[in-house]
Amino acid sequence: MKKMMLINPHPPGRHGEESISVIVQMPLNLAYIAALTPGNWEFDIIDENIELAMDENGELTFDNVDLVCITSVTYQSPRAYKIAEACKKRSMTVILGGVHATTHSEEAINYVDCVFKGEAEEIWHEVIADFENNRLKKIYDGGLPDLSILKNVYPDRELLRKKYDYKFASIITTKGCPNFCDFCSVPIYQGRKFRERPFEDVLDEMEATDYKGLMFAEDNFYGHGNRSNERARNLFKGMVERGIKKDWLGFTALNISQDPVVLEYMAKSGNFGMLIGMESTNEEVLKKMGKKVNLKLGTGSYKECIGNIHKHGLVVWGSVVFGADGDGKDSFKRMTDFILDNNIDIMSFGIDCPFPKTQLYKRLDGEQRIFRKNYPADWHYFDSGHLVHRLVDMSLTDFIEGMHYVYDNLYGGDNLRLRFRNSLRTVGSTLNGKRNAMFAFRVGGDWDNVFKQALDNLEKLNDSGDYSVDHYKKDTAFISA
Numbered sequence: 001m002k003k004m005m006l007i008n009p010h011p012p013g014r015h016g017e018e019s020i021s022v023i024v025q026m027p028l029n030l031a032y033i034a035a036l037t038p039g040n041w042e043f044d045i046i047d048e049n050i051e052l053a054m055d056e057n058g059e060l061t062f063d064n065v066d067l068v069c070i071t072s073v074t075y076q077s078p079r080a081y082k083i084a085e086a087c088k089k090r091s092m093t094v095i096l097g098g099v100h101a102t103t104h105s106e107e108a109i110n111y112v113d114c115v116f117k118g119e120a121e122e123i124w125h126e127v128i129a130d131f132e133n134n135r136l137k138k139i140y141d142g143g144l145p146d147l148s149i150l151k152n153v154y155p156d157r158e159l160l161r162k163k164y165d166y167k168f169a170s171i172i173t174t175k176g177c178p179n180f181c182d183f184c185s186v187p188i189y190q191g192r193k194f195r196e197r198p199f200e201d202v203l204d205e206m207e208a209t210d211y212k213g214l215m216f217a218e219d220n221f222y223g224h225g226n227r228s229n230e231r232a233r234n235l236f237k238g239m240v241e242r243g244i245k246k247d248w249l250g251f252t253a254l255n256i257s258q259d260p261v262v263l264e265y266m267a268k269s270g271n272f273g274m275l276i277g278m279e280s281t282n283e284e285v286l287k288k289m290g291k292k293v294n295l296k297l298g299t300g301s302y303k304e305c306i307g308n309i310h311k312h313g314l315v316v317w318g319s320v321v322f323g324a325d326g327d328g329k330d331s332f333k334r335m336t337d338f339i340l341d342n343n344i345d346i347m348s349f350g351i352d353c354p355f356p357k358t359q360l361y362k363r364l365d366g367e368q369r370i371f372r373k374n375y376p377a378d379w380h381y382f383d384s385g386h387l388v389h390r391l392v393d394m395s396l397t398d399f400i401e402g403m404h405y406v407y408d409n410l411y412g413g414d415n416l417r418l419r420f421r422n423s424l425r426t427v428g429s430t431l432n433g434k435r436n437a438m439f440a441f442r443v444g445g446d447w448d449n450v451f452k453q454a455l456d457n458l459e460k461l462n463d464s465g466d467y468s469v470d471h472y473k474k475d476t477a478f479i480s481a
């Protein structure tokens with residue numbers, strides 16, 4: 001029997017979203033790879049969020065296998081390349097897939113035997129056949145298949161649960177996004193077509209797993225038009241009618257607040273609440289980002305939208321961006337007041353990050369403002385927890401002070417508890433409201449660590465002097481992103 005090692009790399013010591021223990025998610029794409037592999041294979045997995053695949057001396061922590069499959073998003077790619085090099089030193093064959101390999105295959109192929117771009121469902125069996133017959137190609141491209149294909153394969157969640165006992169699993173119900181927000185890489189690697197699984201297929205998969213905790217893997221489960229909104233209603237109605245009770249959470253947009261029917265079914269099906277990309281309270285900033293969905297409702301309606309969601313006992317996890325062009329020194333207090341005035345139950349943030357290949361990257365690079373340009377090593381800064389570009393509407397010192405202000409007023413001291421009491425007052429009397437408020441409080445407790453790390457990253461940047469180094473004036477040739 002051949003052996004395959006599946007690896008989710010992670011830079012040691014980093015605390016990002018993956019450190020939120022209440023929703024620690026298994027790397028679902030590796031569970032798909034296990035399920036899609038035909039023939040006689042034995043699998044093992046290392047999730048470096050939990051244990052390392054390579055120690056501090058660069059030694060692998062596992063015995064030789066026939067094939068190593070690594071996944072990575074951009075910030076993970078330098079670690080993925082190091083693990084791949086260590087594997088190759090020990091004569092193991094390495095395939096790299098995931099978002100970064102898809103968008104940067106020319107870079108990735110320097111470190112691995114084979115790069116897998118796109119999604120695996122349609123052609124993974126060919127890759128395995130080629131490997132078994134010693135004719136593995138350098139690059140495969142699985143494209144973006146119709147999601148009806150997922151009817152035929154459920155990810156092997158048990159393999160991952162056996163190893164790490166994850167409390168939550170994720171599930172795919174849609175992929176892609178027709179919008180084109182300047183900072184977002186979803187339309188780039190998942191396409192601008194909004195692909196939806198037939199809701200009956202999703203219900204069947206939910207019934208087939210006894211995982212109670214489910215995270216919807218996509219960026220918008222509610223969708224972008226009447227037809228997809230109807231599909232979402234049918235999905236949650238189907239959960240209620242089939243008696244599928246899950247503790248679940250997902251990402252969507254604020255327009256869901258206008259649909260009381262879907263909110264009602266979501267509450268009954270066990271939903272905690274939803275992550276919503278608020279991004280900014282400044283419409284000029286939203287325009288620059290191209291965040292059309294928020295502009296359509298208008299920032300003046302946010303309060304009412306959030307109130308509608310709360311009425312159903314669901315908590316609102318607002319995700320915001322700090323450091324976007326147009327947001328100056330006053331943006332930190334404005335956002336803090338907004339979070340408190342609207343009883344937003346969880347506030348998480350990203351420091352505006354020009355992910356490679358996005359419109360934001362192209363613009364900031366064109367303006368010669370990106371100061372992390374030593375790729376691939378510097379990709380590890382592209383995680384929304386570091387600042388990688390020079391600000392125009394405030395100084396670095398203003399930015400750091402502003403971030404401390406947000407921390408002190410939303411997280412530090414007794415603020416998490418005070419916000420928990422507000423959540424309880426807002427949703428506590430509804431179905432599952434107390435449970436949902438407690439969930440928000442626990443996520444906030446974990447996010448506290450992520451926030452502290454981002455503050456630490458900013459202080460280190462300030463001390464390092466890197467912020468003012470002008471890489472565009474150096475003779476060094478950098479790889480273009």
Ligand code: SF4
Pocket residue numbers: 177178179180181184185186187219220277291293
């Ligand atoms: S931020 Fe959301 S709406 Fe905008 S492109 Fe990304 S997934 Fe689509």
